[in-house]
Amino acid sequence: DAPRPELPDKVRGALTVDEDDSTDFDRLEQHIRERKGNTHSVDDQVAVAKAFYNAEIGPEKEGIKRTELLDSLDVDIEYQPQTVLNHLVDAEVLAQTAPPGPDVFAISERIDEIVNGQVTEEAEANLDALIAHIDDEIQVTALSEDAAERDGPQARVSAPSVAVADGAGRTIRSILAAEFGIKPEQVVEFLRSGDAVDRLNTAVEVIESSEEVTKSEDYGQIVFVRPAYRYRLTEQAMNLV
Incomplete structure (x- = not known):
């Protein structure tokens, strides 16, 4: 057989599989x-x-x-x-x-948005909504008790009080009072004192873990997440x- 012709170096190199x-x-x-x-x-x-x-x-x-x-x-x-x-x-x-970007993102559960730079303001807005929920709870309890006792449609509704609400069973106010070790009538003042984020997050966690009360969607925790x-x-x- 005739010898095979030599391939050009460039072609031979392209066809050679380098083990490396x-x-x-x-x-x-x-x-x-x-x-x-x-x-x-x-x-x-x-x-x-x-x-x-x-x-x-x-x-x-x-x-x-x-x-x-x-x-x-x-x-x-x-x-x-x-x-x-x-x-x-x-x-x-x-x-x-x-x-x-930032090392940590602060996220408000209430609005489901990043609130870096306005954490305290957002925490205070959540606390306002929580306190409003506590006040609404007292009003609803007072109205329920008054409706059960009234003799007619023109009966006067009694003014709500902390004692009325707590006397009707476990409330957000009474649950928070027990958690913070204070009297029920001191709850609102306590929530507005100290670190707003700490007060808010602790209160929301206590409410969510309770089977006796229901948290409103108008407030939530401020959570901190690393990217x-x-x-x-x-x-x-x-x-x-």
Whole structure:
């Protein structure tokens, strides 16, 4: 047979498969096992690192949140995602980045909006609504008792009082009084004193945990939430595959 003609270097190079170009996770896996071999979730860590690489979530990408891990990546893990991510960050396989903006967001449950810069004002507005609910509760209780006792439609409605409301059973006022260790008639003054956010959040938590009263939708807690971190592969991890 006649010898095959020599191919030009450029063509031969294009057709040659360089073993170094193949996707080989051995070095990355070895790195993870050397750093985290003493942890129970090391197999999950390897699986997640490979999933990040397959999804091309490298240093130049924005990254994904912890809550997106299982949905965005085709990976099945045994341990909690946050545990696995923390180990990979510690092993310098993943980078953990915070989004731009405030470190903490203050969110009003009442309006379901971020209230950074006006937390105290929003807390006081919620307290006003809570106190109005307490006053309405007294009025409703007084009217109910008066209706049961009146002889005719022209009977005079008695003025509501704290004693009337508390005598009719457990009320928001009596529940808060017991929680704060004060007299029922001191509840409103107590709510308006001290730190507005602390007073509000404690009061709302007590009301929501009670089976004897119902919280109004006109007020709620001020909750503080940190922005979710995002995760992506580091340059070091990319150099290992």
